[in-house]
Amino acid sequence: MITILRELVQSFLTFLERVGLLVRFALRLFAILPSGLLRPRPIIEQVYNTGAMSLVIIMTCGLFIGMVLGLQGYDLLTRFGSEEYLGTATAISLLRELGPVVTALLFAGRAGTALAAELGLMRATDQIAAMEIMAVDPMRRVVLPRFLGGVIAMPLLVSIFIVVALFGAQLIGVEFFGVDSGSYWSQMRSAVELSDIREGLVKGLVFGVACSLIAVYEGYNAMPTAEGVGRATTRTVVISAVVTLVLDYILTALML
């Protein structure tokens, strides 16, 4: 009994320690932020790695999310004889929730794991230690551009996701089920406010910061073994997903 209790306390303390380390890591990252912005070249490369390389999966998933929204939305709305609200329902749910959240989850799976594995492998093969020996700050040189690339790419990915999904829903609702295309778009226009778009973009930015931070933190602090790299990638996805969903609730409550 006592050993169980002790273990529980121990694991709680480990958790607290990890949160503290993450915060310290984040603060250090923000402290060197201005100097990192002075060298745009590596950031552009990371925008390519995290953003442009995720484009295909984001667009494919966006298309299918939109199509399923069109299908489900049509089925539900047609019971009330109000199919013309399909555009409104799709746009609002995409802008406020599905767009940022699904993109963040995909981002964690596609770009977050890549970042964590890359940094973890750098750690495992002593590349980071080598940089420190050469008096090159690995935080500035390696971590910061990766973090910033993710932060820049994320809101753009969110908006691409939403627009593709809107056309996916239109494909099913309008082309397949025959909802009037004029009312699909005009009902959407009359219901969607600029604040909805702002909510989606703010969420995208916050999720981008959170997911990129977790990915670079887990990778940078991975145990320098093959197993450690594997564990870092797994934890990146799990923690990113949980943090995204918790943050989503908080942000929604704040902005509603």
Place this chain on the structure above:
Amino acid sequence: MRSTRAIDISTGLFVLLGFAAILFMVTQITNRGYSLKSDSYRLMASFENIGGLKTGAPVSMAGVTIGRVEDIQYDINLYKAIVTMRISDKYRAIPNDSDASIYTAGLLGGQYIGLTPGGSDVPYKDGEQVIMANDAIVLENLISKYLFNSAATKPGESTPAPAPAAQE
């Protein structure tokens, strides 16, 4: 690793695509920033009651959308709502005695303006006023009218009933 140039090009493409998506969201799926192209003309109509009509609502003829409601103002002198419609230039030849009515799409749907063509040979000019404008049918008024009517007919059917009461 691909060449730097290829990376630059695809990064640029990605960023442009992202900003195009933001632009699309801001201009195309909200009312703000929404504008019909310049090849259109305006029609005005004044209504006693526009119900739930909003700017951006469709203006249709025989069910085909030919324009949008651009602006809704309240005229304090006439006690009427002045609705400005923007009609696409493709539909220039609308007879100038056509009338405008506010309809509801579906039972609970959004409201729109329907134009019914008249018989005149002269088309509407830019900025001209529609003379015949029928108000929106407000569901509450309809229900209260129905209730009022049924309440009014009941005493009519039983007119003898109050008479004996009076005699007592």
